[in-house]
Amino acid sequence: MNAQGRTKLNQTPEWAALGKHREEFGDTHLRRLFADAPDRGTAYTLRVGDLHIDYSKHLVTGETLRLLRDLAAATGVAELRDAMFRGEKINTTEDRAVLHTALRAPRDAVIEVDGENVVPAVHAVLDKMAAFADRVRAGEWTGHTGKPVKNIVNIGIGGSDLGPAMAYEVLRSFTDRSLTVRFVSNVDGADLHEAVRDLDPAETLFIVASKTFTTIETITNATSARDWLLTELRAGQEAVAKHFVALSTNADKVTDFGIDTANMFEFWDWVGGRYSYDSAIGLSLMIAIGPERFREMLDGFHLVDEHFRTAPAEENAPLLLGLLGVWYGHFFDAQSHAVLPYSHYLSKFTAYLQQLDMESNGKSVDRQGDPVEWQTGPVVWGTPGTNGQHAYYQLIHQGTKVIPADFIGFAAPVQDLLPGLIAQHDLLMANFFAQTQALAFGKTPEEVRAEGVPEELVPHKTFLGNHPTTTILADRLTPSVLGQLIALYEHKVFVQGAVWNIDSFDQWGVELGKVLAKKIEPVLTEGTGGEQLDSSTAALVSAYRSLRGR
């Protein structure tokens, strides 16, 4: 029991049953599991919308899956899910509802927070975004000098950057290629410098994206962007209205910055930053791909929301993927989870998932504030194949670590590849299928010897296999499929947080660094207050100051 009388996860009978099952499972090999059940490759699959999900290459049997579902039932995953969809304040440490699902709910849905239906406001903002995006795309939004805006620079960080930046890359082939769209996040001035150095300020629109409108990186970059623009245009404050819009929940701070609230696109405190890119935070993306495509993407999210909310446990993909992560994290001591997309357009996908997963589930106390005694969120990492194959896959194949991995691929290449390049897609996908096959089944010493390999090299050329993977295959990478994929991961993360009994929707862990940076800055610039620093930081700060000639 924890202090609040809730049975701790590792004291439940379901956890104990999984522990016993793990012992019995031992080092059962995927070769054996496939030999025992020849239909495993078709039986252990799920279909959700356009996503074909193959989980046959996991270290599980039907019994494992049953025990994991029992654990989900015992830990109240479905109840918490229903509470989330109902708009209850399940983010208890911030006393907030968690309603990113309302952002993609249909117009006639009714979802209440504090007795008020939030869906009309969601659609009002989407409509306002669409009208604005259409004006920009039609060349009707003109800047201070009367030139149409052609360059869009989104300034934001974390959830106010990663979502639209990732989705812009993913959906590049759906974007208006006559627009230049860039994303600035880092407080390192190099980021803004590189983003604007070749742009005509008269044709540039800055979108300042910040839920709180207090994030130091974003406000600093936005202030520098404003200085650049006004200096280059030799204009006064009146030019700001034509070149800056804000995406925020904080109208007062937006006004303080000098942006007219008529040019503000609103969202709400029940949208977490890392769950926000289908809110107003997606404005840059909507301008790039157009409102219709953006709505297709929202429909993709909604499809998976409905699947998660209604599908029975046996067929519920986010539930299954979440539970597999619980299985490996605690019972196989897996520390990380690789996401390996076989699509160049998904180059920022894993970086996006890092915030989604690690900021949500990187917690070490439970909802009641007691220390957890089990693994929580994994380190999420990965880059697109095939590049990774020539870099770090060696460690996944022959290293000593358990690294469950997701492989994501598409049957058809994106629509506007040069014709000569379309043939390359089969080679890409041959690698995609080969990798999960090699990881699962490996190569035995006998197989290596049969190839005439000298005995002393046999251990080096042997692949133990038994590395678990999920394969997600879709027809093609469309806005809807992107929405489906993101919602799948959002709900997977939710499931894990629910089982682990942690608050997946706060992020107190980022605060300390922010506070300390504020204290250190005057030490760097003015040289005062250094005596309060620890000896390591004090020496580093002093070295920095002397290198800067201070």
Ligand code: F6P
């Ligand atoms: O890094 C912490 C964090 O609060 C994230 O959760 C959030 O996405 C990011 O900062 C940006 O916050 P804001 O949108 O308020 O500028």
